[in-house]
Amino acid sequence: MEKMIAGTTVTVNEEGYLTNFAQWNKAVGEELAKEANLSLTPRHWEVLTYLQNEFKNDVALSIRRVGKSGVVDIKEFYALFPNAPLKTATKIAGIPKPASCI
Amino acid sequence: MNEFNGEIKKMMIILSKATLENVYAAFVLANGARMEGIEAEMFFTFFGLEAIHKKKLEHLHVATVGNPAMHMPTMLGGLPGMEALATSMMKKEMEKIDMPDVHEFLEILTASGVKLWACKLAMEMFHYTKEDLYEGVDDIITVGDFYKQGSGLGTHMLFI
Numbered sequence: 001m002e003k004m005i006a007g008t009t010v011t012v013n014e015e016g017y018l019t020n021f022a023q024w025n026k027a028v029g030e031e032l033a034k035e036a037n038l039s040l041t042p043r044h045w046e047v048l049t050y051l052q053n054e055f056k057n058d059v060a061l062s063i064r065r066v067g068k069s070g071v072v073d074i075k076e077f078y079a080l081f082p083n084a085p086l087k088t089a090t091k092i093a094g095i096p097k098p099a100s101c102i
Numbered sequence: 103m104n105e106f107n108g109e110i111k112k113m114m115i116i117l118s119k120a121t122l123e124n125v126y127a128a129f130v131l132a133n134g135a136r137m138e139g140i141e142a143e144m145f146f147t148f149f150g151l152e153a154i155h156k157k158k159l160e161h162l163h164v165a166t167v168g169n170p171a172m173h174m175p176t177m178l179g180g181l182p183g184m185e186a187l188a189t190s191m192m193k194k195e196m197e198k199i200d201m202p203d204v205h206e207f208l209e210i211l212t213a214s215g216v217k218l219w220a221c222k223l224a225m226e227m228f229h230y231t232k233e234d235l236y237e238g239v240d241d242i243i244t245v246g247d248f249y250k251q252g253s254g255l256g257t258h259m260l261f262i
Contacts, residue, residue, distance in 0.1 A: 063137060064202055064210060074213035083139035101134055102201060102210075 006031040024094030032092045048093045055095040062100040111256030112141040117150035121165040125153045129207045136214040147221035154236045159204045164188045212238035
């Protein structure tokens with residue numbers, strides 16, 4: 001379905017994840033963060049950029065992998081994105097929800 | 103199902119066994135809850151205590167006897183070395199799917215905000231002390247304390 005956000009039209013799935021990363025930009029990310037009741041700090045952006053790079057490299061994301069990234073540890077990841085950090089962060093980053101159990 | 107429209111707010115997971123497959127099931131469920139924004143607490147009782155016992159947690163085994171899913175005759179599963187063999191095979195498969203070992207999994211759980219409780223009665227029965235336990239364990243508590251931790255709407259309890 002289509003959604004109007006930050007002045008652009010993006011395509012999202014039924015859970016609100018962008019289905020085309022090419023439609024994402026920083027303003028869209030800021031708006032998606034607001035919907036999740038988050039205001040993004042430079043630290044958030046470092047994590048979001050890391051997640052986007054992993055997505056571009058076709059890496060399957062998991063909590064364990066994020067924790068080993070050297071970018072952010074698991075504790076801080078939960079602090080930055082409380083309540084389901086991997087789900088929330090990937091949504092803001094405009095990439096698909098990881099199908100990970102770990 | 104009226105409370106929170108049936109939404110799960112907190113998972114209270116009781117682990118009473120120390121076989122690797124049960125320990126992993128409990129850990130995956132606790133971690134999976136946190137990943138979904140659900141609170142999670144674990145209560146380690148009886149043999150489940152081995153999963154948080156510093157000296158024992160690295161040496162947990164898969165059960166080869168009395169486990170029909172192993173598809174081997176029970177007498178064969180009882181032969182010396184069979185448990186170790188099955189365990190090393192399972193650990194290799196787990197590494198392939200990016201599954202952490204028990205110690206690392208405990209670190210992931212504590213970093214994710216999962217509370218780890220040791221059962222007071224079982225601790226006394228096995229003559230364990232707090233010093234024997236993984237340092238991330240929150241405390242040694244009674245079953246009553248654990249129930250109190252689980253009070254509130256939307257809490258679910260699971261016994262493994």
